[in-house]
Amino acid sequence: MDVEQFRKAGYQAIDRICDYYYSLQEKSVVSKVEPGYLRGQIPLTPPEEGEDFQVIADDYQKLIAPGLTHWQHPSFFAYFPTSCTFEGILGDLYASSMACNPGFNWSCSPACTELEAIVMDWAADLLGLSDAFKNSSGVGGGVIQTTASDSALVTVVAARSLYLSRHPDTKMEDLVIYVTTQTHSLGAKAALVLGLRLRSIDVTQEDSYSLRVATVGTTSTGAVDNLPEIREVVKDYPSLWVHIDSAWAGSALACPENRDKLYLNEINAFAYSFCSNFHKWGLVNFDCSTLWVRDRKHLTDALDITPPFLRTKHGDAGTVIDYRNWHLGLGRRFRSLKLWFVLRGYGVSGFQSYIRQCIAMNGVFAKLVEKSDILEFVTKPSLALSVFRVVPKLESEKQQALSQESLNELNRLFYGRISARDDIMLTQTSLNGIFCVRLAVGASRTTEKHMHDAYSVIEKEAKAAIEVWDQTVNGVALIG
Amino acid sequence: MDVEQFRKAGYQAIDRICDYYYSLQEKSVVSKVEPGYLRGQIPLTPPEEGEDFQVIADDYQKLIAPGLTHWQHPSFFAYFPTSCTFEGILGDLYASSMACNPGFNWSCSPACTELEAIVMDWAADLLGLSDAFKNSSGVGGGVIQTTASDSALVTVVAARSLYLSRHPDTKMEDLVIYVTTQTHSLGAKAALVLGLRLRSIDVTQEDSYSLRVATVGTTSTGAVDNLPEIREVVKDYPSLWVHIDSAWAGSALACPENRDKLYLNEINAFAYSFCSNFHKWGLVNFDCSTLWVRDRKHLTDALDITPPFLRTKHGDAGTVIDYRNWHLGLGRRFRSLKLWFVLRGYGVSGFQSYIRQCIAMNGVFAKLVEKSDILEFVTKPSLALSVFRVVPKLESEKQQALSQESLNELNRLFYGRISARDDIMLTQTSLNGIFCVRLAVGASRTTEKHMHDAYSVIEKEAKAAIEVWDQTVNGVALIG
Structure with a gap:
């Protein structure tokens, strides 16, 4: 493909992306394809000769598009938001067109390192993080990682290294x-990957430990760990590294009204490290997991490996950041560009408006649930996330006799019905044995109408589920 | 930004990328900026109000572009190739515009998982890997990782898990x-991250061990570990996991004439896992590190964590691949799309032509070095990589009296001169104490003329370095 062929194919791609966003609302949220749909439609081996790009682009529309689930659809309420913005798409486009494999050294492409250092300070500012976490402090600093799992892994490696340097006789088996129990699976995965012990309990003073992952806004329910209590407990253990994972909820710190309930003061006072994913609720296309540490040396002490072929005069002189020593891999994409585009395109006020809009939309839904006879919250709605279940309205005696398992059975029926639909997408979770359903708002195109529609669908399927459950499972008579 | 504003900004981005590639040859390869150039040109905090995208796009041209090193420049010979193609850019563009955070579950976006499974089979086919590594085998399989470091980390975690499951009484400290010494730093980094012991020596039978990283085409010199010998040694140790890292050279397996020297038969016969980075020499924009394993269960046994909110009916039924259990993080980008676009756009024959062209260009350079009086190869040129140094032509007595350190001093002078230039980019390395310079060919726009130009520059700087060295360092008279 020569430059002019690229121009033509590029314009067409832009046009098709425009078409996609114009028609998004009319699409099903959920892809209707069945497992294995693509095999059989694509040859088993690559073509011997190159093909015309128009054929390839058309095959994308014909074969791939039908198998996509539309995370930007206004009725997508599953998992967590992954807000995609035009500014983010353009940032990725410029970055990928340079293919400068940037940033493993400063010299690889100075702009990539320098922009990341500055924009991470912007992002810290947006979220209200203390200056101690900024790159301009010269001590702390921020770096973009791929996912919150990577951020947690890097953090655990640094924490382990720090603890072992201070307590060299410690055995690996004694590190915990x-x-x-509500921490994202990234905690368990880090333990699995690193071969460390994991305790899913509250911190007790009897144990020795090297790291505590606290969560501000859990994936499952949006719960916020009690940071003031943790602060009390950990203050006698200076070697304990507290990592705050706020992958989803962190973006809400952009709005001052959320800062107290998300314990910003505590984060600023005692967290060793803090992670928020701008690729979740922060308007930046995947991937952009922002990680800040109070002392960058803890990362580089743990992760610096500089073979001769990566040495440069600036790196040797220590005058520049070599971000490769701040994360697990070596190569890295130029991800700060899209973060910069988004923060400039929206401004602080635009970013705040988006967050407030999502929270308001969840509020619309929450009000409807509160009034409902057959839906109840399992936990208090948190920011833009509601966790609820179906509870039939029965005579009080029968209501009391309802077992947890019977209610779970009802809610599994309900969720089965919801997930058989393609016009809305929600996800399930389990909370201390209670089967429940999550609704997470995040698409910027979601309006009050979509919340009312969502509620109607949910109420309808809840009623239908109760009916089936009543007839086949429970045999309990409904009131009304 | 609304859809029409995006269309305008998107067309402009495409046009500017076209301009970039039209003007690439006239640019300096190396960015001329100094450390800290960007601070002061960008405000310290994000704007309060959103800005017009035209201002942002123009700032990209004005502030960021001057700080980029041009990895696609025909005179970029540093590090390793990171071939960027228009097909790859378009693949990334379509993928990022969907922002479907694909693939952590099949249900997240079925097309993403299904295309990856198919295209990884295509890539295995292209490189001549055995059917045992293909997803269609149902046992082995391929997955796209971010970097070769990630691939190695995943592999080590799986190897450790496998060994411990078979030898449950093993202590972590006994795993090696x-x-x-020429393995990429990814080996050392994996050990550092995982807290495992690392031995940079040949395998000896006295030791117990869990993993061997062998390299086909080292970064430093393009050396190929002697796989037939390793195969002999390891056959008595079925628990030893052999991971073959061929991050750079793996793409050359696409050409049948390279397969014997890269030991393809051995890889197919006994490797547990194999990694090649299509984002290096494989025409795919960063990132696209392809990892194949002989038994996918080794990955999922080590890495499967499925919290309730990620459970789906298809995942529970085991009818689909959930790629999140094949790598370290959770979320993942839709990277198979660009690999698909590239393999279709080039076809097998186009891919082979590109590889052969790079090798031929290195051959042009190698012929010139062979004829030179003052340059010599430190190792035999390997594929598209030459590792050489300056050696002055002296009377034989004086030549013999030259110390290694004195020659290293000369070559540091030489490399200092080369790296002060902005019209060519090479990198240094060190080989058993010998300071040497690497020239790696990979840009698709590199022609014979660029190789002759590169040689002229190198010869000129070598002569100038010899002169300075002769006067100030060595005091040895030059002949001629």
């Missing part, structure tokens, strides 16, 4: 990662 | 990663 503390999480709660 | 074997590499050679």
Whole structure:
């Protein structure tokens, strides 16, 4: 493909992306394809001769598009938001067109390192993080990682290295990662990857430990760990590294009204490291997991490996950041560009408006649930996330006799019906044995109408589920 | 930004990328900016109000572009190739515009998982890998990782898990990663991250061990570990996991004439896992590190964590691949799309032509070095990589009296001069104490003329370095 063929194919790609966003609302949220749909439609081996790009682009529309689930659809309420913005798409486009494999050294492409250092300070500012976490402090600093799992892994490696340097006789088996049962699986995965012990309990003073992952806004329910209590417990253990994972909820710190309930002061006072994913609720296309540490040396002490072929005069002189020593891999994409585009395109006020809009939309839904006879919250709605379940309205005696398992059975029926639909997408979770359903708002195109529609669908399927459950499972008579 | 504003900004981005590639040859290869150039040109905090995208796009041209090193420039011979193609850019563009955070579950976006499974089979086919590594085998399989470091980390975690499951009484401290001194730093980094022991020596039978990283085409010199010998040694140790890292050279397996020297038969016969980075020499924009394993269960046994909110009916039924259990993080980008676009756009024959062209260009350079009086190869040129140094032509007595350190001093002078230039980019390395310079060909726009120009520059700077060295360092008279 020569430059002019690229121009033509590029314009067409832009046009097709425009078409996509114009028609998004009319699409099903959920892809209707069945497992294995693509095999049989694509040859088993690559073509011997190159093909015309028009054929390839058309095959994308014909074969791939039908197998996509539309995360930007206004009725997508599953998992968590992954807000995609035009500014983010353009940032990725410029970055990928340079293919400068940037940033493993400063010299690889100075702009990539320098922009990341500055924009991470912008992002810290947006979220209200203390200056101690900024690159301009010269001590702390921020770096873009791929996912919150990577951020957690890097953090655990640094914490382990720090603890072992201070307590060189410690055995690996005595190091423990503390999480709660509601910590994202990234905690368990870090333990699995690193071969460390994991305790899903509250911190107790009897144990020795090297790391505590606390969560501000859990994936499952949006719960916020009690940071003031943790602060009390950990203050006698200076070697304990507290990592705050706020992958989803962190973006809400952009709005001052959320900062107290998300314990910003505590984060600023005692967190060793803090992670928020701008690729979740922060308007930046995947991937952009922002990680800040209070002392960058903890990362580089743990991760610096500089073979001769990566040495440069600036790196040797220590005058520049070599970001490769701040993360697990070596090569890295130029991800700060899209973060810069988004923060400039929206401005602080635009970013705040988006967050407030999502929270308001969840509020619309929450009000409807509160009034409902057959839906109840399992936990208090948190920011833009509601966790609820179906509870039939029965005579009080029968209501009391309902077992947890019977209610779970009802809710599995309900969720089965919801997930058989393609016009809305929600996800399930389990909370201390209670089967429940999550609704997470994040698409910027979601309006009040979509919330009312969502509620109607949910109420309809809840009623239908109760009917089936009543007839086949429970045999309990409904009131009304 | 609304859809029409995006269309305008998108067309402009495409046009500017076209301009970039039209003007690439006239640019300096190396960015001339100094450390800290960007601070002061960008405000310290994000704007309060959103800005017009035209201002942002123009700032990209004005502030960022001057700080980029041009990896696609025909005179970029540093590090390793990171071939960027228009097909790859378009693949990334379509993928990022969907922002479907694909693939952590099949259900997240079925097309993403299904295309990856198919295209990884295509790539295995292209490189001549055995059917045992293909997803269609149902046992082995391929997955796209971010970097070769990630691929190595995943592999080590799986190897450790496998070994411990078979030898449950093993202590973590007794597990060893074997590499050679020329293995990429990814081996050392994996050991550092995982807290495992690393031995940079040849395998000896006295040791117990869990993993051997062998390299086909080292970064430093393009050396190929002696796989037939390793195969002999390891056959008595079925628990030893042999990972073949061929991050750079793996793409050359696409050409049948390279397969014997890269030991393809051995790879197919006994490697547990194999990694090649299509984002290096494989025409795909960063990132696209392809990892194949002989038994996918080794990955999922080590890495499967499925919290309730990620459970789906298809995943529970085991009818689909959930790629999140094949790598370290959770979220993942839709990277198979660009690999698909590239393999279709080039076809097998186009891919082979590109590889052969790079090798031929290195051959042009190598012929010139062979004829030179003052340059010599430190190792035999390997594929598209030459590793050489300056050696002055002296009377034989004086030549013999030259110390290694004195020659190293000369070559540091030489490399200092080369790296002060902005019209060519090479990198240094060190080989058993010998300071040497690497020239790696990979840009698709590199022609014979660029190789002759590169040689002229190198010869000129070598002569100038010899002169300075002769006067100030060595005091040895030059002949002629």
